[in-house]
Amino acid sequence: MGRLGAAISTAIAIGIGLLTLIGLLAGDNVPLVNDIADFLLQLVVITTAITVLIGVVNLFSVHARRVGRRDTGWGYSLLVIVATLLVIVLVLLERAGALGGRPSTILFETVQISIESALAGLVLFALVYGAYRLTRRRLTWPTVLFVVVLLLLLLGALPLAGLGPLVSIRDWLMAVPVSAGARGILLGIALGTVVTGVRVLVGQDRSYRE
Amino acid sequence: MSAEQIGLWAGFIFTLMIFSYLLGDNILYRLAVYVFVGLAAGYVTVVTIESVLLPWLRGTVFAPEANLGQRLLGLVPIILGLLLLLKSSPRLGRLGNLAIAFLVGVGTAVALVGAVAGTLLPLAAATGSGVRVDVLNGFLAFLGVASTLVYFHYLARRKPDGGTTRGLVVRVISAVGQGFIVITLGALYAGAILTSLTIFSERVGFILARITGG
Structure with a gap:
């Protein structure tokens, strides 16, 4: 063998x-x-x-x-x-x-989903703490840009009157630079997938034999 | 008290147990998490058997009108699953490679078609057509996509001292690409914060509704 x-x-x-x-x-x-x-x-x-x-x-x-x-x-x-x-x-x-009745469905909808939602809610604190820690480290231009975009998008999501310009900036950010960056990342992943896939199909990549 | 009411109170208690993690890792949090893992394992088992395996077996191996060939074909995934199980054996582990090779072969074909037809062609077309709709924003989008791809381009010229160097043009374009990636990651982070905030406020609303009897 x-x-x-x-x-x-x-x-x-x-x-x-x-x-x-x-x-x-x-x-x-x-x-x-x-x-x-x-x-x-x-x-x-x-x-x-x-x-x-x-x-x-x-x-x-x-x-x-x-x-x-x-x-x-x-x-x-x-x-x-x-x-x-x-x-x-x-x-x-x-x-x-x-x-x-359907006790298994009730168990799922009341207990399982409750625990899942609570765990997802806990992520909020980890994310906010992570963003806070980022600002405490040495500031570089990507860090500053990241925090500025983060604050702009969070403030733009506030349901307050008088935030018109902020909402416009948020919409433009989402429509142009964010969309472009996401497309670039997805295209990069797709190109990597194609290269790896072709390598497997022509027998260059044979890691599945290990 | 109905089963729904008992379930809602159980959900209330488990939510508080999970939120107790905000005070630090503790026994209540761990109890809730282990219950969650157990329930998830139970539901995964039930759904896998009821929605995937039983319909397959009823349609092939146990189908009344099926011939011998169809019954044997119905057994193929079970044999592949058993071969995968052999991967943990030092002696027979190599037999599991046959099943892995099968999964890799089909998975590769699906990934290739998905990447080309689902990502490469539509996104490239959308980026190109965006320039026709709105020149400035379309060009910015094109610049963002192209520079992001250049950022992930790791080819460099080797120097005599063993180090590597990239051309000035590539470095400038990849810095622009890095900016677009940072903006995208910032937006994703903001989206994650907003999503978790929504879920958290829903949970707080649930707790208050239970306490006030709403």
Whole structure:
């Protein structure tokens, strides 16, 4: 399984990649190749779903081991296991018709979303503190420009009367320089993707064999 | 008390537990985060099985009218998943490379088509056509896009002492590009602050509504 395996891996990556590429580019003009590309994409989606499940099983087993060995913080691990099982058991009971209503949906909408929102709200303090720390460091022209743009956009978002000029500046910033910078970054990423993709398809990049 | 009411009170308590982090890392915050991880793992499992795996298996392996070939094709992703699982084994890990190669092949093709058809062509066309609509702003946008790309261009001439140097023109254009990137990152940062501020005020409103019974 040494060099032969590596050669097979390369052949699979290049062959499947080219087949999918041709299928996606050809579209409905070549139905057979397009159908094959669609099927390959479905296989990838299902395989990815299986890897997600493997990840959950791994998380579960790691925490179960911590509980079993009574490691430091094993109580937290027990909480993870109980919460995971709670959702799965609730859904199973719902599907079996043993529970009225949709308790799993209620649990999601009230508890899960509440915790998610609270965590997202906490980010506010980290961001503001980060901006404050930035101004405390040695000032360079990019730092000053960053802070000025940040303040302009934040002040421009205030729902106050008399901020007309500020709102105009904010709108212009968003429409021209921000849009241009974002396009440049996205084009750079796309060019990098194309270069890397071509390298994989011509067999120059074979990091998947390691 | 209905299930919704119990859920809302639980959400209220968990929100306070998360916000207790503002006083420093503490047991209440950690309890809430671990519950969050457990619930998220449970929902991911349920959605993955119910929305992805079961429909696939019902349409291929367990389909009443499916022939042997279709059933075998239905098993392919499960075999690929098992091969990926072998990556953790020192002896059989190389078998997992076959599944990785398959994922990389399809992923590369999708990324290539997405990058060209979804990003390169539309953005290049939009930047070019912007000059026709508004000359000054269109030119500024073109300058921003071009100089940003030059900023990410890392080729340089090697000097005899081993160091590297870039031409004056490239340095000036890349400085302009750096300015556009900084403005963009500043705008993204401002957007993130405004988004988190909105979410935070919604949470504070939720807490007050629970306390006042609104």
